[in-house]
Amino acid sequence: MAFEAMRDTRQTITAYWASANARDWNAFADLVAEDVVYELPQTRERVRGRSAFVRFNAEYPGEWRVEVERLVADGQHAATWGRSLLNGGEETGLCFFDLDDEGRIARITDFWPTGYEPPAGREHLVERY
């Protein structure tokens, strides 16, 4: 069956964050492929397979929820920019998703950018906020 006939990518990614926020791990697990690969390039960590990936999320410590700032969905690919509310603080999480032919999430690449001081020499073009 063609990809278009299966799940809707936007709906899948929306359900992904909703089920994570609700700690509904059955619904969450159903959205990802059996052989899902999750990568964190900044730490060079990789989680393989649905079971380990669900545990990785279920065991993630602290009171966290993700509010989606942008969701861009495009065929079998998607990206989200999320505000991750964790223990009273806020971090930014950016995910790129690749879906398989059945519309399940097969690969997630997750980035966590943090603050840094800007380089000198561009003060004439920028403002700070």
Added chain:
Amino acid sequence: MAFEAMRDTRQTITAYWASANARDWNAFADLVAEDVVYELPQTRERVRGRSAFVRFNAEYPGEWRVEVERLVADGQHAATWGRSLLNGGEETGLCFFDLDDEGRIARITDFWPTGYEPPAGREHLVERY
């Protein structure tokens, strides 16, 4: 005129990186709105307006080019995950784009995640690469 009749978002973002890599600042300028807003949340820097934004890129020091790893385009929104080749090294740049009703890029939010050490306690679920 409806947005759909104007420019194609995927084509616009593809041309954005191609013109930046080619240092074709006229082509680059034509893709962004007169009142474009460019933000770097990690440094809390903001550049306002086409003229300053083109200069920001044209004056950016070093030999750099961006190879697009993923481009996700969705109506008036898009995201890219790019490998930025700079002075022999490589960094990761993640951009979220919002386009105006004429198909020009009106807002760019740019993230530069860097490496860090993973927290302890999840070694049983992850591998390092």
